Amino acid sequence: MSSTVDGRSPSVAGDDAKRQIGRAARGSVLNLLGAGVSAVASLGLTILIAQATTKTEAGVFFSATSLFVLITAAGQLGTDNGLVYFFARVRSGATSAHFVDYLRTATWPVMVGALCAATALFLFAVDIASIVSPDQPELCADSLRALALFIPFAGLEAVSLSASRGLGTMRPNVIVEQLLRPGLQLLCAAAILFGNLRLELAWSWAVPYAVAGLAALLWLRRLIRREPSRYAKVKVGKEFWLFSAPRSLAGVAQLAMQRLDIVLVGALAGAADAAVYAAATRFIVLGQLARNAVSMAVQPQLALALSGASRVVVERLYRVSTSWLMAVAWPVYIALIVDGSLFLGVFGHGYVVATNILVMLSLSMLVATLCGDVDIMLIMSGRTVWSMINLSAALALNLGLDLWLIPARGIEGAAIGWSVAIIAKNVIAFVEVAFVFRMHPIGRETIIVGACSAFSFAAVVSTVQLLLGAGTVTAVIAMLCGTASYGLLIWIFREGLGVRALMSDSLARLHRNAAR
Numbered sequence: 001m002s003s004t005v006d007g008r009s010p011s012v013a014g015d016d017a018k019r020q021i022g023r024a025a026r027g028s029v030l031n032l033l034g035a036g037v038s039a040v041a042s043l044g045l046t047i048l049i050a051q052a053t054t055k056t057e058a059g060v061f062f063s064a065t066s067l068f069v070l071i072t073a074a075g076q077l078g079t080d081n082g083l084v085y086f087f088a089r090v091r092s093g094a095t096s097a098h099f100v101d102y103l104r105t106a107t108w109p110v111m112v113g114a115l116c117a118a119t120a121l122f123l124f125a126v127d128i129a130s131i132v133s134p135d136q137p138e139l140c141a142d143s144l145r146a147l148a149l150f151i152p153f154a155g156l157e158a159v160s161l162s163a164s165r166g167l168g169t170m171r172p173n174v175i176v177e178q179l180l181r182p183g184l185q186l187l188c189a190a191a192i193l194f195g196n197l198r199l200e201l202a203w204s205w206a207v208p209y210a211v212a213g214l215a216a217l218l219w220l221r222r223l224i225r226r227e228p229s230r231y232a233k234v235k236v237g238k239e240f241w242l243f244s245a246p247r248s249l250a251g252v253a254q255l256a257m258q259r260l261d262i263v264l265v266g267a268l269a270g271a272a273d274a275a276v277y278a279a280a281t282r283f284i285v286l287g288q289l290a291r292n293a294v295s296m297a298v299q300p301q302l303a304l305a306l307s308g309a310s311r312v313v314v315e316r317l318y319r320v321s322t323s324w325l326m327a328v329a330w331p332v333y334i335a336l337i338v339d340g341s342l343f344l345g346v347f348g349h350g351y352v353v354a355t356n357i358l359v360m361l362s363l364s365m366l367v368a369t370l371c372g373d374v375d376i377m378l379i380m381s382g383r384t385v386w387s388m389i390n391l392s393a394a395l396a397l398n399l400g401l402d403l404w405l406i407p408a409r410g411i412e413g414a415a416i417g418w419s420v421a422i423i424a425k426n427v428i429a430f431v432e433v434a435f436v437f438r439m440h441p442i443g444r445e446t447i448i449v450g451a452c453s454a455f456s457f458a459a460v461v462s463t464v465q466l467l468l469g470a471g472t473v474t475a476v477i478a479m480l481c482g483t484a485s486y487g488l489l490i491w492i493f494r495e496g497l498g499v500r501a502l503m504s505d506s507l508a509r510l511h512r513n514a515a516r
Contacts, residue, residue, distance in 0.1 A: 034178030035289045041182035042289070045189055046282045049201065050275065050347040052193045059271030060136050061201045062278035064143040066259040067132060068205070071121065072154040073255040075113045079106040080162040080251065081379050082244030086236070087166025088380075099167065099227055101236045106244070107159050114155035121148035133266050133274075143202035150206040153213035157181075160216035164223060172219040176212050184208035246388040253391035254375075257398050257421050258285070261414040268406045277411040279347045280354035283340075284361045287332040287369075294324045295373050315439045322372035323445035329369045330453035331486055333362035335479060338461050342475045357415040364419035367426065370450070372441035374429035386432060394425035448493045456486035 049058050086102045121128065122145050129140035157176065164172040188204035191197060262281070266274035336343060340358035344351045378387045398421035405413025434440050457479075464478035 034174030035292070038178035038182045039286045039289045041186045043282055043286065045182070045186045046279055047346050048186070048189055048193065050279050050351065053201070055272035055275040055350065056136060057139070057201070057271075059266055059273070059275035059278070060133050060140050060143060061205075063132050063263050063266035063271065063274050064140055064147060064202055065205050066262040066278070067128075067144070068147040068151070068154075069259050070252070070256060070263070071117050072114075072151060072158065074248075074252045075110060075117055075151065075155050076158050076162075076248070076251060077106075077110055077113065078244035078246070078248030078251055078384070079110055079159055081384070082106060082240055083159070083162040084166040085243060085380060085382075086240060087163065091168065098234065099163070099224060101234050102240055103159075103163055103224070105237050105240045106163075110155045110159050111152060114152040118148045118151040121145075121151065131267060132263055133271055136271050139200075142200050146200050146202040147206050150209045153209040156213035157209060157216045160213070160220040163220050164216070167223050167227075169223065172216055172223075176216045176219070180215060181208045181212040184211060243382065243384055246384040250384065250388040250391040253388075253395040256395050257391075257418060257425075258288075260395075260399070261402060261418050264402050264406055265411055265414050268403075269410050273411055276351055276354050277357070277414055279351050280344060280357045280411070281361065283332070283336055283343055283358060284365060287329040287362075287365055291325050291329045291369060294321060294328060295376060314437070318372060318377065318439060319441050319443050319445055322370075322441035323449045325369050325372065326446060326449040326453070327490065330366060330449065331457050331483075333365050333369075334453055334457040335461070335482070336362040338458055339465075339475050339478075342472065342479075345472070354411060357411055360412075360415045360419050361422075364422040368422050370442070370446065371426040371430040374426060374433045377433045377437070378429060381436070383432075383436070387429070390425055390428050390432075393428070394421040397421050397424055449490075452486060452489040452493070456482045456489065460485045 049061055053061070083102060083106055087099055090099055090102070125141040125144040125148065126137065129137045129144055132144075133140035161173045161177055185205055185208045188207055189201060192199050192201060192204050258281075262274055262278045265277045336358045340355040340362075341352050344354055344358065375387055375390070378384075378390075398417045401417030401420060402414055405416055407413075409416075430440070461478040461482040464481050465474055468474040468477065
C-alpha cells in the first residue's frame with residue numbers, strides 16, 4: 001500500500017501542488033507584466049518631477065502623496081486581505097455565505113471612513129501641512145486639499161480590486177492598478193508641467209484615482225453577476241472583522257514603513273532632503289513591485305491550499321513562490337548594490353549623494369525576499385493577530401530610530417531605521433512560520449536563484465566594468481551582459497525553478513484567448 005501525506009497519496013498531493021503552482025504561475029506572469037509597466041510609469045513620474053521641478057517642490061509633492069497613500073491604506077481597514085481570504089472560503093465550499101455578503105460587509109465601512117478622512121484632510125490642510133512640510137506650508141496645504149477630494153475613489157478602487165482577486169482573477173488588478181492609473185498619473189504630470197496648466201502637481205496624482213476607482217467598480221460588478229445568485233443573506237460581519245481588524249493595523253504599519261520615512265524626512269530635515277530620499281527609494285520600490293506582483297498571484301492559491309490542501313501542496317507552493325520572488329527581486333537589488341550611482345544619475349547630479357542609501361536598503365531587501373511570503377503564510381492561515389504584532393513592533397522600531405537618527409544624520413538615519421525594521425519584521429515572521437508549519441522556503445530552488453543572481457549581477461557586471469573601465473556607457477554594457485547571463489542561467493535551471501509552469505500556463509492562456 002502506498003504511503004499517504006495528510007490523508008492523500010503522494011501522487012494526488014503532487015498533482016494538487018502542480019495545479020496550485022500552475023494557477024499561481026499564470027497570475028504571476030500577468031502580474032509581472034503589469035508590474036513592469038507600472039514600474040516604468042512610476043519611475044518615469046519620479047524622473048519627470050525631479051528633472052522639471054526644484055528639489056523643494058519635488059519634496060512637497062512626495063511628502064503630500066506619501067501622506068495620501070498612508071491615509072488610503074488605513075482606510076482599507078484590512079478588507080484587502082479579508083476579501084481574498086473569505087472569497088477563497090466561498091470558492092472552496094467552506095462557508096455557506098455568498099460573495100456579496102462579504103462584499104457588502106467590507107464596502108460600507110471603507111467608504112464611510114474614506115469620506116470622513118477626506119473631509120478632515122481638506123478642512124485641516126493648513127495645520128497638517130505645517131507639520132508635514134514646515135518650510136513650505138502653503139504649497140503643501142494646496143496639494144493636500146487636491147488629494148483629499150479623491151480619497152473616496154482610492155477606497156473604492158482598493159475594495160473592488162481586492163474582491164476581484166478573491167474571485168480568482170488578476171486581470172482587473174493588472175489593467176486598472178498597474179497599467180491605467182500609473183499611466184494616467186504620468187500623462188497628467190507631463191500635461192501640468194509642460195502644458196502651462198495652473199494646477200498643483202498633486203492633481204496629476206489624484207485625478208487618475210477617480211478613473212481607476214470607477215473602472216474597478218464596473219469590472220467587479222460584471223464579475224459578481226457571473227456568480228450563481230443566492231437570495232438568503234448570511235450574517236458574516238463578526239467573522240469578517242475578527243479576521244480583518246488586526247490586518248487593518250498591520251496593513252497601516254506595513255505601508256507606514258514604506259512611506260512614513262519620506263514624511264518624517266520632510267518634517268525633520270526639509271523638503272529638499274525628502275525629494276532626494278524619495279527618489280532613492282523609488283528603486284527599492286521597483287523591486288517591491290516585482291515582488292508584490294508574484295505575492296498577489298500566490299496569495300489566493302495559498303489561501304486555498306491552507307484551507308484544506310495537504311502539507312506537501314503548501315510547502316511546495318511556499319518554496320517555489322519564494323524562488324520566484326527572489327528571481328524577480330534579487331537582480332534589481334544586487335545591481336543597485338554594485339552600481340547605485342548609475343541609477344540615481346537619472347534624477348540629476350544632486351541625487352547621486354544617496355548611493356549609500358540604496359546599498360543599505362538593498363541589502364535589507366535581499367534578506368527580506370529570502371524569507372519568502374512569510375506574512376501571507378501567517379495571514380492566510382488565520383493568524384492575522386501575529387502579523388499585526390510583528391508589523392507593529394517593526395513600525396515602532398522604525399519610528400523610534402527615525403526620530404532619533406534623522407535630526408542628526410538626515411536621510412542616512414531614515415535608511416538605517418527602515419533597513420533594521422525590514423529585517424526584523426521578516427526574520428520574526430520567518431521564525432514563526434517555521435515553528436507553526438514546520439517548514440521553511442530555503443531549498444534547492446532558492447539556492448539556484450541566489451547563485452545565478454549573484455554571479456550575473458555581481459561577478460559578471462564587476463568583471464565587465466573592470467575590463468572596460470569606468471563610465472556610464474561601460475556601466476550600461478555591464479548591466480546588459482549581466483542580464484543576458486542571468487536569463488541564460490535561469491533557462492538552464494528552468495525545471496527546478498518551475499519556469500516551465502510559468503511558460504506553459506502563459507501559453508495556454510494565450511491559446512484560449514485566441515480561440516475565443
